[in-house]
Amino acid sequence: MYSWRPNLIIGFHSCDEKVRDDVLNGKASLVSFHRNYHWLGDGLYFWEYNLKRADEYAKEDSKRKNSFIKKPSVLGAIIQLGRCLDLSDSTNIDILKIHYEKLIKDPIEKFHFEELTNKPVEAGGEPVLKFRDCFIFNSIHKSMKELECGEFDTIRAPYLEGKPIYPGTEIREKNHIQICVRNINSIKGYFLPLLADPKHPIH
Numbered sequence: 001m002y003s004w005r006p007n008l009i010i011g012f013h014s015c016d017e018k019v020r021d022d023v024l025n026g027k028a029s030l031v032s033f034h035r036n037y038h039w040l041g042d043g044l045y046f047w048e049y050n051l052k053r054a055d056e057y058a059k060e061d062s063k064r065k066n067s068f069i070k071k072p073s074v075l076g077a078i079i080q081l082g083r084c085l086d087l088s089d090s091t092n093i094d095i096l097k098i099h100y101e102k103l104i105k106d107p108i109e110k111f112h113f114e115e116l117t118n119k120p121v122e123a124g125g126e127p128v129l130k131f132r133d134c135f136i137f138n139s140i141h142k143s144m145k146e147l148e149c150g151e152f153d154t155i156r157a158p159y160l161e162g163k164p165i166y167p168g169t170e171i172r173e174k175n176h177i178q179i180c181v182r183n184i185n186s187i188k189g190y191f192l193p194l195l196a197d198p199k200h201p202i203h
Contacts, residue, residue: 001139003092003152004179005081010191011046011179014061017071024075032182037119037129040155040180043138044187046077048177058172069149078097079179083155086200087142090175099140109139141182153183 014032022028032044047054051074058072061165084126085092104110116131137155157180162173 002070002089003083003085005084005086005154005156007081007122009079009081009179010049011077011079011181012049012051013044013046013075013077014054014069015073015075016069017073019068020073020075020192024192029184030075030187031152036134037131038180039088039130039133039137039159040157040178041134041141041182043155043180043182044184046079046181048179050176051076053174053176070160076193078174078188078191079154079181080186080188081156081179082183082186083150085155087155087157095140096136099143100136102201103136103139151182153181153186155180155182 015030019028019030023030030044032042034042038045047057054074055072058069058074061067062069062072085095087093087096103113113132113135116135118132119129139150158179159168159176159178160172161175163172165171
């Protein structure tokens with residue numbers, strides 16, 4: 001009943017500089033690639049209001065082997081969440097739990113799910129390759145499509161990442177909110193992010 005989010009938000013997409021410029025100049029559109037390790041399933045990913053983390057990630061990713069990012073950059077977007085699976089909302093967390101319980105009752109689905117694990121890119125690192133989570137979210141959307149009950153436009157989720165900023169806390173260095181856009185029409189426009197002018201502080 002309350003899954004519709006009519007407000008507009010700002011999201012930042014980590015990408016290559018050429019992709020940023022081509023999208024801004026109308027020469028290309030962002031394309032949702034299927035990656036079976038993406039945390040929230042298939043879709044376009046944005047950092048909600050977090051330009052700094054988007055810039056950091058673009059630089060981090062550019063150093064990885066076979067990265068699509070050669071010249072790290074960030075593209076800004078105006079997004080209407082629309083029908084949103086917001087995981088800061090207890091009702092939507094219940095949807096995940098119910099779907100999981102239903103999924104493991106199906107022998108085939110249960111087998112595929114249990115074969116998957118979330119893994120780190122490097123030994124000893126955080127499990128950032130979310131094979132298991134990706135399977136769950138894509139399974140939810142597949143079920144909704146089959147039932148013709150309307151799919152989610154977006155997914156919004158808090159993400160705890162990095163080292164705790166002090167002992168005994170869950171506040172971490174790279175905490176952020178991630179947006180996964182499944183319905184491309186949820187994106188209302190793109191822009192080039194600007195750095196703040198230090199002569200004119202923002203309150």
